[in-house]
Amino acid sequence: MLILARRIGESIMVGDQVEISVVDIKGDQVKLGINAPSQVKVYRREVYSAIQEENRAAAAAAPRSLPHIEGLLEKKEESSREGSKGAPREGPPKGAPREGPTGDPREGPKGGSQDEPKPGPTGNPRAR
């Protein structure tokens, strides 16, 4: 791995189209600014890893016979009617807002969240 020391305001080039600059350093957190052409996707390593992990989990789980969705839904509605008469329904759908935006860092600053390095789609998929 190539390791380069940079100060705030300095940057590195990846090829001739991708520029990564150090915007700020606070404690153990580094804010990076990334300029890249639109066909280069930039996201946090965690997002990429989460999707890989989920794909593996899905492949490992996939049962040969599939559930009957309407039947399950009926059962669920029945049990929630019996279980919680008059109780308020649960809040927003699960899985909707995730921790922190996964927004594209190239869209410019919107609150300290577009600051992480790009994993690169060739990141080792076997690393766990």
Place this chain on the structure above:
Amino acid sequence: MTMKIRTKPYGEMEIADRQRLIFPRGIFGFEELREFALLDSAQTPFYWLQSLQRVEIAFVLIDPHFFRPDYTPDVDPAELQEIEIRGPEDMLVFAIVTIPEDSSRMTANLQGPLLINRRTSVGRQSISTNPLWGVRHTILEELALARRGA
């Protein structure tokens, strides 16, 4: 034209040529798998994405709009270009489903949708940049909410 394939859910079966899909970059975590077949399942609203290279690898798919009518994958135009999607009529969108032992807890991955060009049968897995979409949406819960008109 048809071809005979081996599948995880149904054993040996014949598929039409147009059911054969190419994912030039594979699927995340399975980058080496490029050839798949899209199969209807016996149970709506699911489909199977069967690897033609490894019979034991088959993904359960769902049309995300089935339980999230508001779903849009928010993909990069460059990604659409990569698989030559020119307009919405070219594109099929699926989410991969994870079915745990308690199948009522099954989830769909809306952050990593599969985009397929139905004209060319070429597909790719995309990463949605919309923070609304995560990798584990509980299908039954969100379906119940959608049906309630929430």
